[in-house]
Amino acid sequence: MSASYPDLNVKLGPLEFKNPVIMASGTFGYGQEFDALMDLNLLGGIIVKGLSLRPKQGNPPPRIVETPCGMLNAIGLANVGLEVFMKDKIPWLQTLDTRVIVNIYGHSIDEYGELANALKGVEGVSALEVNISCPNVACGGMAFGTDPSVSARVTEEVLKNTDKPVIVKLTPNVTDIGLIARAVEEAGAHALSLINTLTGMAIDIESRRPRLANTFGGLSGPAIRPVALRMVYQVVQSVDIPVIGIGGIMDHQDALEFLIAGAKAIQVGTANFVNPCVGPNIVEGIRDFCRERGIAHIDDLIGSFEPA
């Protein structure tokens, strides 16, 4: 059998990945942090930490709490900011032979546009992922992502300012995620990714204070997987653009649930903390699964869900 059997290559509209396994924003740093541990080029893609125009220091500590089969984070989008990113991170990222996607975050619709514009034509950046769903920042962020018309406006603004494919990342903290998905699709997004974290909280019963200095944080990890899978399935039913599934994926079996539900690709977040080599392991696991079952192309698996 040739090295390319089974073929794991996936096309998400204008975007092509050598395999459907992408590292999620905020959980894989700028890629470099994991370089010593694996061959990054085995991955389908890497989404860097959410980028803002100016550097952000993030929230006061504590920023992390472990919860049952999950964790809450209130990082507050700490990142190096556009300037340092362009100078210090981009050159190294350009040496990689995997898709690099930049996750962007603005305090206003204009800022999203500015960021998109600044990344226009930058070599080595394959796409933008627009974060309209971060629960850990005071202004904008999730408020944008819970309103269909604001979500659409952010999408349009980014599209106007970029030459790259635009992925919009949705928040699960809504009544009807299909509604937001359709609004963003109509605004012209090339793909959707979901879910971001579920807003949660934890209290220290001795001090009676919140366990996160920010009080609220985003819940991620296997705990949220059933909710994520449901939403991905719902959105796949609601839109025609490709969907990237995210939420609690720990191994290739979890990844396959999302692919079978119709996600064209998946992202791995919290699992990177538990097992820093999980990305290549999932690629390998998917490959073996397909090979053992004679599935020649991953597309034969994607969306193969059999309704009850």
Place this chain on the structure above:
Amino acid sequence: MSASYPDLNVKLGPLEFKNPVIMASGTFGYGQEFDALMDLNLLGGIIVKGLSLRPKQGNPPPRIVETPCGMLNAIGLANVGLEVFMKDKIPWLQTLDTRVIVNIYGHSIDEYGELANALKGVEGVSALEVNISCPNVACGGMAFGTDPSVSARVTEEVLKNTDKPVIVKLTPNVTDIGLIARAVEEAGAHALSLINTLTGMAIDIESRRPRLANTFGGLSGPAIRPVALRMVYQVVQSVDIPVIGIGGIMDHQDALEFLIAGAKAIQVGTANFVNPCVGPNIVEGIRDFCRERGIAHIDDLIGSFEPA
């Protein structure tokens, strides 16, 4: 120290409980199932399985799937129906020295009214809990609970038809739970309980079919606790009526998080399956916690959260 130290008695408007530990609907049957295992009268209260006018057989199997630190259920509100409930369950429930609350569910707003009316004056029923949040039934159910005005109308209809305190149980599958809570408060509800389950899904990657015959199910258990606690805290900030906290409570420490956040009482659901004696254990755990810290009355703990 006297037996009543610390005093765990809680008042939720017109409703008084000997302690704040209540067994959640659908996870404690009709109480009788647990009679051999514990002294039920140690509990603050028992909420029986969701009752509908006519008996319901529920969804096809499988109805249950275990998930990371949680479970999905798609029972479909299987229950004996009003007639059998009155004849077979009520007489035994009347012998208990704990609060019995009936969780009601209708296919239409009228049916909620009919059920409330049928339970009017029934001795041994301390209150009604109105389920506008079950994700596992085709019509009504959660659709009601995601719309503030429909939620309010159901509440009004029940209030019109009953002489008992009315607790309305909210769904977490909404963008802004405070909004629904306020609508229900304005409609006159005596108390709120939350959360019901988060809608989720799981897929068998071999058969590519949903693991639940109903495709979707409700996620419960410790996995959802951070989300539940956040919502309880938000609702406590949003309304003046008492709130009962539910979601992933496994032990007295978990229960205390909700009480400190401002819940006047808590409900224990999935934990009953894991440890059928968990209810009395939690009561005991709260008692010891208060005693060791010289907290004379549970009210001194309730809402004692110290914001960051």
Place this chain on the structure above:
Amino acid sequence: MIEQKTEIIFNREIARDTFLMGLRSPEIVARAKPGQFVMLRVRPGIDPLLRRPFSICAVQDDELLLILYRVVGKGTAIMAEASGGDSFSVLGPLGNGFALPDRHQQSILVAGGIGVAPLLFLAQYTRTGPIQLMMGFGSAAEIIALELILDRTMDFVIATDDGSAGHAGPVTDLLEARLNQDEFERDAASIFTCGPGPMMKKVAAMALERGIPCQASLEAVMACGIGACQGCSVKTSSKEGQTYFHVCTDGPVFPVMAIDWNH
């Protein structure tokens, strides 16, 4: 029914992926009847969250509860790692057992793989009429040596899917042959079965066709095990009224005619 922490007295692999565990619980042993089961918490903590149901496979010395189990997933893999001295929380005995055969009846026990567990307790308990046990396994390596479990000898036949021991083919072949024997007296016989769904369906069909009373021990995913969650439903054969039984309290043993085998 009680819930208690019970000590593991032994836990050993007695066939491929198949373990026999002895738990000290005089209280449960005193109450246990063939066909009943227990819900076991495979470790403290919250993952895995739910208890696992296991048939009572035998009892020993008025105090040992024997569980025969196959490692199939997360929970049973954790159980396989346990050693003597550890303890598990056990809830039981649960459910309704088999309606026992009467003195004059010949009992035919038809087991598919690990489904032999409840049938062995039935065999241990029933010291009256003659019993014949038919066991089907995937291959010889999975065959369970009865002398490790039972304190009596009994008449048994074996089938394996791969033909590595006994009859080559499904255990239902053995049943069919037996039922077709000239000297077989269907009026004095009664069948008891436990195993994979398709196998039990076939046994049920044979029994129903010939009018031989037959009881099957069913499985369903369970949360509570005590009738509280309504999770363990199985379709009844009745066209009206009750559409579902609950395996935990209505069963796990049912007369095969009460079940809709097409679901």
Place this chain on the structure above:
Amino acid sequence: MIEQKTEIIFNREIARDTFLMGLRSPEIVARAKPGQFVMLRVRPGIDPLLRRPFSICAVQDDELLLILYRVVGKGTAIMAEASGGDSFSVLGPLGNGFALPDRHQQSILVAGGIGVAPLLFLAQYTRTGPIQLMMGFGSAAEIIALELILDRTMDFVIATDDGSAGHAGPVTDLLEARLNQDEFERDAASIFTCGPGPMMKKVAAMALERGIPCQASLEAVMACGIGACQGCSVKTSSKEGQTYFHVCTDGPVFPVMAIDWNH
């Protein structure tokens, strides 16, 4: 930095609730420097989910990585149950270690409880200038016997909160007394500390006041341990620019003057 499955060679309680674990990892041992740490996955599976950070406490025979830990919660309780032959996934060595004292310097190591761990590796590694170790414990039962860990003898003093051994009072009393001695040469001294926040804050204040170089090994809740999650922030003392360090990659060892001790 590597990630590997390492075998537990031993794991024993050496003081109340305090365990010493030896893990075989020649690869990590070869790279390890005092002040660095590892992230340990306390069992496979997803609960507890995150790895736990532990300082490297010592190395032995070019292959044994020693971890000294206190049982404080879920993860460390699971570790305490592990036995020789089990294995853990270990990620390390991580972080920047201590800037080592130079030949002519006198090193004062001030440890609060389990905070002694990274300081022992520093003591093991530093075979040049004189070292004095000051250790504070809650009570005598918690005192860690150095000979179980170190292959050298060293000068040490002890304080206990309840006075059951050594000086009755905080370990900072010992430091204060030492710094106030007439013969103490502050220009040739350097302080290294690890322990509870309030204790380190006090040590930092004493050092800053007297202008003695002082490095502290800090703790923060960590998800990744490698600079990817931005979770392990600690406030810097700088009034502008960078407001937070990341304990995992900027530290865990910091000069005390770089840290805002009021947060």
